[in-house]
Amino acid sequence: MSLLGAIEAGGTKFVCGIGKEDGTVLERISFPTTTPEETMAQVVSFFEGKGVEAIGAGSFGPIDPVKGSPTYGRITTTPKPHWSQFDMVGYLRSHFNVPIEFDTDVNGAALGEYTWGAAKDADSCLYITVGTGIGAGAVVNGELVHGLSHPEMGHIMVRRHPKDSYEGTCPYHGDCLEGVAAGPSLSRRWGVQGAELTKDHPAWEMEAYYLAQALMNYILILSPQKIVMGGGVMKQLQLFPLIHSQLQQLLGGYLQLDETNANIADYIVPPQLGDNAGLCGALALAKKALAEA
Amino acid sequence: MSLLGAIEAGGTKFVCGIGKEDGTVLERISFPTTTPEETMAQVVSFFEGKGVEAIGAGSFGPIDPVKGSPTYGRITTTPKPHWSQFDMVGYLRSHFNVPIEFDTDVNGAALGEYTWGAAKDADSCLYITVGTGIGAGAVVNGELVHGLSHPEMGHIMVRRHPKDSYEGTCPYHGDCLEGVAAGPSLSRRWGVQGAELTKDHPAWEMEAYYLAQALMNYILILSPQKIVMGGGVMKQLQLFPLIHSQLQQLLGGYLQLDETNANIADYIVPPQLGDNAGLCGALALAKKALAEA
Numbered sequence: 411m412s413l414l415g416a417i418e419a420g421g422t423k424f425v426c427g428i429g430k431e432d433g434t435v436l437e438r439i440s441f442p443t444t445t446p447e448e449t450m451a452q453v454v455s456f457f458e459g460k461g462v463e464a465i466g467a468g469s470f471g472p473i474d475p476v477k478g479s480p481t482y483g484r485i486t487t488t489p490k491p492h493w494s495q496f497d498m499v500g501y502l503r504s505h506f507n508v509p510i511e512f513d514t515d516v517n518g519a520a521l522g523e524y525t526w527g528a529a530k531d532a533d534s535c536l537y538i539t540v541g542t543g544i545g546a547g548a549v550v551n552g553e554l555v556h557g558l559s560h561p562e563m564g565h566i567m568v569r570r571h572p573k574d575s576y577e578g579t580c581p582y583h584g585d586c587l588e589g590v591a592a593g594p595s596l597s598r599r600w601g602v603q604g605a606e607l608t609k610d611h612p613a614w615e616m617e618a619y620y621l622a623q624a625l626m627n628y629i630l631i632l633s634p635q636k637i638v639m640g641g642g643v644m645k646q647l648q649l650f651p652l653i654h655s656q657l658q659q660l661l662g663g664y665l666q667l668d669e670t671n672a673n674i675a676d677y678i679v680p681p682q683l684g685d686n687a688g689l690c691g692a693l694a695l696a697k698k699a700l701a702e703a
Numbered sequence: 704m705s706l707l708g709a710i711e712a713g714g715t716k717f718v719c720g721i722g723k724e725d726g727t728v729l730e731r732i733s734f735p736t737t738t739p740e741e742t743m744a745q746v747v748s749f750f751e752g753k754g755v756e757a758i759g760a761g762s763f764g765p766i767d768p769v770k771g772s773p774t775y776g777r778i779t780t781t782p783k784p785h786w787s788q789f790d791m792v793g794y795l796r797s798h799f800n801v802p803i804e805f806d807t808d809v810n811g812a813a814l815g816e817y818t819w820g821a822a823k824d825a826d827s828c829l830y831i832t833v834g835t836g837i838g839a840g841a842v843v844n845g846e847l848v849h850g851l852s853h854p855e856m857g858h859i860m861v862r863r864h865p866k867d868s869y870e871g872t873c874p875y876h877g878d879c880l881e882g883v884a885a886g887p888s889l890s891r892r893w894g895v896q897g898a899e900l901t902k903d904h905p906a907w908e909m910e911a912y913y914l915a916q917a918l919m920n921y922i923l924i925l926s927p928q929k930i931v932m933g934g935g936v937m938k939q940l941q942l943f944p945l946i947h948s949q950l951q952q953l954l955g956g957y958l959q960l961d962e963t964n965a966n967i968a969d970y971i972v973p974p975q976l977g978d979n980a981g982l983c984g985a986l987a988l989a990k991k992a993l994a995e996a
Binding site: 629 | 779780826827839841843844846848849850851852853854855856857858859860861862875876916919920921922923924925926927928953954955956957958959960962
């Protein structure tokens with residue numbers, strides 16, 4: 411079985427791994443994200459001489475994942491110092507003569523859960539991460555969704571919870587979904603980190619209200635066969651039943667589908683790849699690169 | 704070139720046509736939608752002996768377009784008398800031994816505009832109709848989006864316009880997008896039909912506000928390369944520039960793409976197939992049926 415290289419390029423840390431086409435990770439390493447020169451040198455040094463036959467990179471963004479575009483392969487307008495316009499695919503190509511697949515971290519995670527995880531029996535799925543930010547990736551008819559660029563589902567508009575007076579953290583939209591429901595909004599609204607709030611704190615009902623609204627829109631627009639919710643905030647597993655019931659209330663019986671009714675607890679689920687979701691996502695991108703080469 | 708049969712199955716009338724793979728319509732007929740027995744007998748009688756090699760049907764819904772599902776090919780839970788659970792594909796198969804493709808009317812229209820119309824140079828597109836209801840179909844990576852069922856994008860939640868006190872027409876959600884922005888909400892809110900309102904009436908700014916919110920969500924979730932807006936309400940062409948500017952305001956410069964900035968007037972456009980969008984959509988479904996047979 412071929413050896414594959416996986417890069418989970420996060421804004422705080424990079425995780426690199428060597429894995430196989432069945433999703434097994436044989437070896438992994440992690441280091442902080444500093445400058446492209448320093449960080450990418452560590453990436454190259456990890457993979458050199460290991461004989462990987464393809465590399466997949468799931469990256470923080472925004473990025474340009476559209477093949478054929480003049481800026482394909484770059485991290486584009488990130489506010490992260492030093493990384494704006496960095497040509498990651500160009501850099502990797504200059505060191506490794508193997509097929510490379512480059513996408514957002516969440517598209518990678520969606521493909522990983524679709525290939526080996528919670529959505530492996532579906533034709534379509536949505537992976538959402540709720541953490542420092544909110545992002546999502548989608549697989550439709552077995553393919554990742556790109557189009558004009560990559561989805562930016564975290565920034566959709568939501569209705570305000572009637573008891574929420576917090577103005578929102580998003581520098582572009584104020585109180586878009588990410589502005590009112592990502593980790594930083596939780597801690598600013600309640601004055602303590604989300605993880606320190608008790609499991610019956612009203613924060614979770616409000617959080618579930620916003621996430622259920624987002625899911626309603628995602629379901630009505632994409633109709634995914636499975637929804638996987640990961641990221642730091644979703645480690646608060648009490649959110650799942652709250653989201654299930656709020657979503658059913660919002661849908662008002664409109665969709666007469668088992669998935670949104672009796673079987674909702676099997677429809678909206680935590681990642682099966684757990685903390686490996688990001689790295690396995692990059693591995694799934696590498697597998698794709700090899701298959702399409 | 705093969706002859707193809709097209710059925711635009713609307714809740715008020717059926718339009719049937721004979722066309723070719725290049726999108727040309729050679730012959731068409733239209734009759735009111737009454738009972739399945741009566742209406743479908745007219746469909747059969749129109750196509751009989753014409754030698755069509757495939758049939759495409761774009762139907763009012765909700766329908767089950769998911770191949771392999773036990774209720775595939777049916778109109779499912781429509782409130783329209785006599786049509787609930789009608790097996791359209793089964794009926795057509797019992798009369799014509801040719802490949803059949805069955806989908807929603809808006810998925811058909813999306814595929815038609817993608818194949819021959821406003822989106823013919825794109826890899827992905829979204830077609831939205833704003834009329835008696837609001838519906839949309841999407842093509843992603845060249846394929847129609849289905850998943851769990853078919854999208855129901857008209858029912859997403861929107862924020863209320865600050866000057867709008869109308870409660871909304873949707874029996875399920877009250878003031879979802881369709882509830883506040885479809886044709887019937889226009890006439891109930893303002894007391895006259897939309898077509899009778901002057902072009903500078905504040906109704907259009909409010910309408911554009913709601914539609915721009917929907918487009919923002921569709922773009923952030925699907926990232927389509929082209930957006931085509933049709934249906935009765937969109938014949939008010941003054942809506943297009945209002946939607947363009949409201950959408951840019953809502954996005955707040957977040958997407959640094961030509962399509963949502965300088966070139967927005969070429970990005971969000973009327974249908975190029977005009978009043979033939981529905982029938983050409985069904986023709987595109989027939990072409991797909993033939994290609995996949």
